Amino acid sequence: MRIGELAQKSGFSRDTIRFYEQNGLITSTVGDSETNSYRNYKNDCLVWLKFFAGAREAGMSVADLRSIVEATAESCDREVARAVIQRKIEELKERADQIGNAVRFLENTLSG
Amino acid sequence: MRIGELAQKSGFSRDTIRFYEQNGLITSTVGDSETNSYRNYKNDCLVWLKFFAGAREAGMSVADLRSIVEATAESCDREVARAVIQRKIEELKERADQIGNAVRFLENTLSG
DNA sequence: AAAAACAATAGACCATTGTCCATGGTTGAG
DNA sequence: CTCAACCATGGACAATGGTCTATTGTTTTT
Numbered sequence: 466m467r468i469g470e471l472a473q474k475s476g477f478s479r480d481t482i483r484f485y486e487q488n489g490l491i492t493s494t495v496g497d498s499e500t501n502s503y504r505n506y507k508n509d510c511l512v513w514l515k516f517f518a519g520a521r522e523a524g525m526s527v528a529d530l531r532s533i534v535e536a537t538a539e540s541c542d543r544e545v546a547r548a549v550i551q552r553k554i555e556e557l558k559e560r561a562d563q564i565g566n567a568v569r570f571l572e573n574t575l576s577g
Numbered sequence: 578m579r580i581g582e583l584a585q586k587s588g589f590s591r592d593t594i595r596f597y598e599q600n601g602l603i604t605s606t607v608g609d610s611e612t613n614s615y616r617n618y619k620n621d622c623l624v625w626l627k628f629f630a631g632a633r634e635a636g637m638s639v640a641d642l643r644s645i646v647e648a649t650a651e652s653c654d655r656e657v658a659r660a661v662i663q664r665k666i667e668e669l670k671e672r673a674d675q676i677g678n679a680v681r682f683l684e685n686t687l688s689g
Numbered sequence: 690a691a692a693a694a695c696a697a698t699a700g701a702c703c704a705t706t707g708t709c710c711a712t713g714g715t716t717g718a719g
Numbered sequence: 720c721t722c723a724a725c726c727a728t729g730g731a732c733a734a735t736g737g738t739c740t741a742t743t744g745t746t747t748t749t
Contacts (some may be wrong), residue, residue, distance in 0.1 A: 467695080467696075468695090468696070468697090469694090469695060469696080479695095479696085483697090483698090501696070501697090502696080502697060502698095503695085503696055503697080504696085504697080
Protein backbone atom coordinates (compact mmCIF):
# COMPACT_ATOMS: atom_id res chain seq x y z
CA MET A 466 0.00 0.00 0.00
CA ARG A 467 1.06 3.62 -0.35
CA ILE A 468 1.80 5.99 2.48
CA GLY A 469 -1.58 7.67 2.41
CA GLU A 470 -3.43 4.44 2.93
CA LEU A 471 -1.04 3.40 5.65
CA ALA A 472 -1.52 6.75 7.35
CA GLN A 473 -5.27 6.44 7.20
CA LYS A 474 -5.27 2.88 8.50
CA SER A 475 -2.72 3.42 11.25
CA GLY A 476 -3.82 6.80 12.45
CA PHE A 477 -0.32 8.24 12.11
CA SER A 478 0.37 11.18 9.83
CA ARG A 479 2.41 10.70 6.69
CA ASP A 480 5.11 12.82 8.27
CA THR A 481 5.27 10.65 11.33
CA ILE A 482 5.39 7.51 9.23
CA ARG A 483 8.29 8.92 7.27
CA PHE A 484 9.95 9.94 10.50
CA TYR A 485 9.59 6.42 11.84
CA GLU A 486 10.93 5.00 8.63
CA GLN A 487 13.95 7.31 8.78
CA ASN A 488 14.52 5.97 12.26
CA GLY A 489 14.43 2.37 11.19
CA LEU A 490 11.07 1.44 12.69
CA ILE A 491 9.59 0.35 9.39
CA THR A 492 10.87 -0.13 5.88
CA SER A 493 9.38 0.39 2.48
CA THR A 494 10.40 -0.44 -1.04
CA VAL A 495 10.31 1.68 -4.13
CA GLY A 496 7.47 0.50 -6.33
CA ASP A 497 8.20 -0.76 -9.82
CA SER A 498 6.47 2.06 -11.60
CA GLU A 499 8.53 3.64 -14.34
CA THR A 500 6.94 7.01 -13.88
CA ASN A 501 6.99 7.65 -10.15
CA SER A 502 9.03 6.83 -7.10
CA TYR A 503 6.16 6.14 -4.77
CA ARG A 504 7.07 3.82 -1.97
CA ASN A 505 5.33 0.63 -1.10
CA TYR A 506 4.44 -0.45 2.41
CA LYS A 507 3.54 -4.00 3.33
CA ASN A 508 0.85 -4.99 5.77
CA ASP A 509 3.63 -5.73 8.16
CA CYS A 510 4.14 -2.00 8.58
CA LEU A 511 0.57 -1.55 9.60
CA VAL A 512 0.92 -4.23 12.25
CA TRP A 513 3.98 -2.55 13.64
CA LEU A 514 2.41 0.88 13.58
CA LYS A 515 -0.55 -0.36 15.54
CA PHE A 516 1.82 -1.69 18.13
CA PHE A 517 3.79 1.56 18.12
CA ALA A 518 0.68 3.58 18.88
CA GLY A 519 0.12 1.77 22.15
CA ALA A 520 3.79 1.40 22.89
CA ARG A 521 4.37 5.14 22.62
CA GLU A 522 1.49 5.75 24.98
CA ALA A 523 3.04 3.21 27.27
CA GLY A 524 6.09 5.45 27.34
CA MET A 525 8.46 3.61 25.05
CA SER A 526 10.89 5.73 23.05
CA VAL A 527 11.52 5.47 19.35
CA ALA A 528 14.91 4.00 20.20
CA ASP A 529 13.19 1.33 22.29
CA LEU A 530 10.90 0.48 19.43
CA ARG A 531 13.79 0.32 17.06
CA SER A 532 15.65 -2.14 19.19
CA ILE A 533 12.55 -4.29 19.33
CA VAL A 534 12.10 -4.18 15.58
CA GLU A 535 15.72 -5.07 15.09
CA ALA A 536 15.50 -7.87 17.61
CA THR A 537 12.62 -9.47 15.79
CA ALA A 538 14.38 -9.34 12.44
CA GLU A 539 15.30 -12.68 10.89
CA SER A 540 18.94 -11.70 10.89
CA CYS A 541 19.04 -11.24 14.63
CA ASP A 542 20.40 -13.99 16.83
CA ARG A 543 17.53 -15.63 18.74
CA GLU A 544 19.30 -15.43 22.09
CA VAL A 545 20.17 -11.79 21.68
CA ALA A 546 16.62 -11.05 20.61
CA ARG A 547 15.19 -12.79 23.63
CA ALA A 548 17.44 -10.80 25.95
CA VAL A 549 16.49 -7.49 24.36
CA ILE A 550 12.79 -8.20 24.52
CA GLN A 551 13.00 -9.46 28.07
CA ARG A 552 14.75 -6.27 29.05
CA LYS A 553 12.03 -4.17 27.50
CA ILE A 554 9.36 -6.18 29.25
CA GLU A 555 11.08 -5.56 32.56
CA GLU A 556 11.34 -1.86 31.88
CA LEU A 557 7.65 -1.77 31.13
CA LYS A 558 6.83 -3.56 34.32
CA GLU A 559 8.96 -1.14 36.30
CA ARG A 560 7.07 1.69 34.73
CA ALA A 561 3.83 0.00 35.64
CA ASP A 562 5.03 -0.14 39.24
CA GLN A 563 5.81 3.55 39.21
CA ILE A 564 2.37 4.20 37.85
CA GLY A 565 0.91 2.20 40.71
CA ASN A 566 2.87 4.31 43.19
CA ALA A 567 1.79 7.54 41.56
CA VAL A 568 -1.84 6.47 41.53
CA ARG A 569 -1.68 5.62 45.23
CA PHE A 570 -0.05 8.94 45.99
CA LEU A 571 -2.74 10.82 44.10
CA GLU A 572 -5.54 8.82 45.63
CA ASN A 573 -4.11 9.75 48.98
CA THR A 574 -4.29 13.42 48.21
CA LEU A 575 -7.98 12.90 47.49
CA SER A 576 -8.90 11.04 50.63
CA GLY A 577 -6.25 12.49 52.95
CA MET B 578 17.52 23.74 53.58
CA ARG B 579 19.64 25.00 50.71
CA ILE B 580 19.63 23.67 47.20
CA GLY B 581 22.69 21.48 47.63
CA GLU B 582 21.17 19.56 50.49
CA LEU B 583 17.90 19.23 48.65
CA ALA B 584 19.74 17.93 45.60
CA GLN B 585 21.61 15.40 47.64
CA LYS B 586 18.51 14.21 49.46
CA SER B 587 16.24 14.09 46.43
CA GLY B 588 18.67 12.71 43.90
CA PHE B 589 17.95 15.53 41.45
CA SER B 590 20.70 17.83 40.27
CA ARG B 591 20.72 21.46 41.34
CA ASP B 592 20.03 22.39 37.74
CA THR B 593 17.00 20.17 37.55
CA ILE B 594 15.67 21.50 40.83
CA ARG B 595 16.02 25.05 39.53
CA PHE B 596 14.35 23.98 36.31
CA TYR B 597 11.44 22.51 38.25
CA GLU B 598 11.20 25.63 40.33
CA GLN B 599 11.12 27.81 37.23
CA ASN B 600 8.28 25.65 36.03
CA GLY B 601 6.28 26.06 39.19
CA LEU B 602 6.74 22.59 40.61
CA ILE B 603 8.29 23.80 43.83
CA THR B 604 8.87 27.15 45.45
CA SER B 605 11.61 28.56 47.60
CA THR B 606 12.09 31.71 49.58
CA VAL B 607 15.06 34.00 49.77
CA GLY B 608 16.76 33.52 53.10
CA ASP B 609 17.04 36.43 55.51
CA SER B 610 20.80 36.72 55.29
CA GLU B 611 22.03 40.25 54.63
CA THR B 612 25.06 39.05 52.77
CA ASN B 613 23.80 36.45 50.32
CA SER B 614 20.73 35.61 48.31
CA TYR B 615 20.73 31.89 48.93
CA ARG B 616 17.32 30.36 48.62
CA ASN B 617 15.62 28.27 51.22
CA TYR B 618 13.71 25.08 50.52
CA LYS B 619 11.28 23.54 52.95
CA ASN B 620 10.90 19.84 53.62
CA ASP B 621 7.79 20.02 51.57
CA CYS B 622 9.93 20.37 48.46
CA LEU B 623 11.72 17.16 49.26
CA VAL B 624 8.43 15.33 49.57
CA TRP B 625 7.33 16.62 46.20
CA LEU B 626 10.61 15.83 44.56
CA LYS B 627 10.45 12.27 45.76
CA PHE B 628 7.03 11.99 44.19
CA PHE B 629 8.27 13.62 41.00
CA ALA B 630 11.02 11.05 40.63
CA GLY B 631 8.55 8.22 40.38
CA ALA B 632 5.95 10.23 38.54
CA ARG B 633 8.41 11.12 35.80
CA GLU B 634 9.32 7.46 35.43
CA ALA B 635 5.63 6.76 35.27
CA GLY B 636 5.55 9.01 32.24
CA MET B 637 4.02 12.16 33.67
CA SER B 638 5.12 15.43 32.12
CA VAL B 639 6.30 18.47 33.98
CA ALA B 640 3.05 20.13 32.97
CA ASP B 641 1.12 17.24 34.53
CA LEU B 642 3.06 17.60 37.74
CA ARG B 643 2.49 21.30 37.76
CA SER B 644 -1.24 20.90 37.48
CA ILE B 645 -1.16 18.47 40.39
CA VAL B 646 0.89 20.81 42.54
CA GLU B 647 -1.47 23.64 41.73
CA ALA B 648 -4.48 21.50 42.46
CA THR B 649 -3.21 20.64 45.90
CA ALA B 650 -2.54 24.26 46.78
CA GLU B 651 -4.68 25.74 49.53
CA SER B 652 -5.94 28.37 47.17
CA CYS B 653 -7.42 25.83 44.79
CA ASP B 654 -11.08 25.01 44.94
CA ARG B 655 -11.55 21.51 46.38
CA GLU B 656 -13.91 20.40 43.66
CA VAL B 657 -11.63 21.58 40.89
CA ALA B 658 -8.70 19.91 42.58
CA ARG B 659 -10.53 16.63 42.86
CA ALA B 660 -11.41 16.72 39.17
CA VAL B 661 -7.83 17.44 38.13
CA ILE B 662 -6.41 14.68 40.26
CA GLN B 663 -9.05 12.19 39.16
CA ARG B 664 -8.21 12.98 35.57
CA LYS B 665 -4.53 12.34 36.17
CA ILE B 666 -5.31 9.07 37.88
CA GLU B 667 -7.32 7.98 34.88
CA GLU B 668 -4.55 8.93 32.51
CA LEU B 669 -2.14 6.89 34.56
CA LYS B 670 -4.45 3.90 34.51
CA GLU B 671 -4.79 4.19 30.75
CA ARG B 672 -1.07 4.20 30.46
CA ALA B 673 -0.91 1.14 32.66
CA ASP B 674 -3.31 -0.57 30.27
CA GLN B 675 -1.13 0.30 27.32
CA ILE B 676 1.81 -1.13 29.17
CA GLY B 677 -0.13 -4.31 29.71
CA ASN B 678 -0.85 -4.53 26.01
CA ALA B 679 2.75 -3.89 25.09
CA VAL B 680 3.97 -6.50 27.52
CA ARG B 681 1.58 -9.06 26.08
CA PHE B 682 2.69 -8.20 22.56
CA LEU B 683 6.32 -8.60 23.49
CA GLU B 684 5.74 -11.83 25.36
CA ASN B 685 4.07 -13.09 22.26
CA THR B 686 7.10 -12.41 20.14
CA LEU B 687 9.05 -14.54 22.60
CA SER B 688 6.78 -17.54 22.67
CA GLY B 689 5.27 -17.22 19.20
C1' DA C 690 -6.84 19.69 -20.26
C1' DA C 691 -7.03 21.60 -15.75
C1' DA C 692 -7.54 21.14 -10.97
C1' DA C 693 -7.21 18.53 -6.91
C1' DA C 694 -5.13 15.13 -4.36
C1' DC C 695 -1.14 12.47 -3.57
C1' DA C 696 3.87 11.45 -3.24
C1' DA C 697 9.19 12.14 -2.38
C1' DT C 698 12.82 14.73 -0.33
C1' DA C 699 15.04 18.03 2.32
C1' DG C 700 15.31 21.32 5.66
C1' DA C 701 13.27 24.58 8.92
C1' DC C 702 10.85 24.90 13.04
C1' DC C 703 8.73 23.73 17.64
C1' DA C 704 8.02 22.09 22.56
C1' DT C 705 9.84 19.35 26.16
C1' DT C 706 13.28 18.22 29.46
C1' DG C 707 16.95 18.83 30.88
C1' DT C 708 22.46 19.91 31.04
C1' DC C 709 26.38 22.91 30.73
C1' DC C 710 28.79 27.24 30.93
C1' DA C 711 29.99 31.97 32.25
C1' DT C 712 29.89 35.33 35.57
C1' DG C 713 30.07 36.99 40.05
C1' DG C 714 29.26 36.81 44.80
C1' DT C 715 29.50 33.89 49.61
C1' DT C 716 30.99 30.64 52.85
C1' DG C 717 33.79 27.34 55.21
C1' DA C 718 38.18 24.75 55.99
C1' DG C 719 42.86 24.88 56.72
C1' DC D 720 44.15 34.82 53.95
C1' DT D 721 43.31 31.81 50.43
C1' DC D 722 41.36 28.06 48.10
C1' DA D 723 37.75 25.03 47.43
C1' DA D 724 33.01 24.43 47.52
C1' DC D 725 28.72 26.57 47.32
C1' DC D 726 25.03 29.67 45.46
C1' DA D 727 22.22 32.77 41.93
C1' DT D 728 21.12 34.10 37.39
C1' DG D 729 20.96 33.90 32.61
C1' DG D 730 21.75 32.00 28.37
C1' DA D 731 23.60 28.49 25.29
C1' DC D 732 23.32 23.83 23.86
C1' DA D 733 21.43 19.11 23.10
C1' DA D 734 18.36 15.08 22.33
C1' DT D 735 13.75 13.56 21.45
C1' DG D 736 9.62 13.40 18.76
C1' DG D 737 7.40 15.30 15.82
C1' DT D 738 5.20 19.02 12.51
C1' DC D 739 5.27 22.32 8.67
C1' DT D 740 6.90 24.26 4.39
C1' DA D 741 8.88 24.38 -0.09
C1' DT D 742 9.81 22.23 -4.22
C1' DT D 743 8.94 19.15 -7.75
C1' DG D 744 6.76 15.46 -9.90
C1' DT D 745 2.43 11.97 -10.49
C1' DT D 746 -2.11 10.49 -10.44
C1' DT D 747 -6.91 11.01 -10.31
C1' DT D 748 -11.02 13.43 -10.93
C1' DT D 749 -13.95 16.41 -13.43
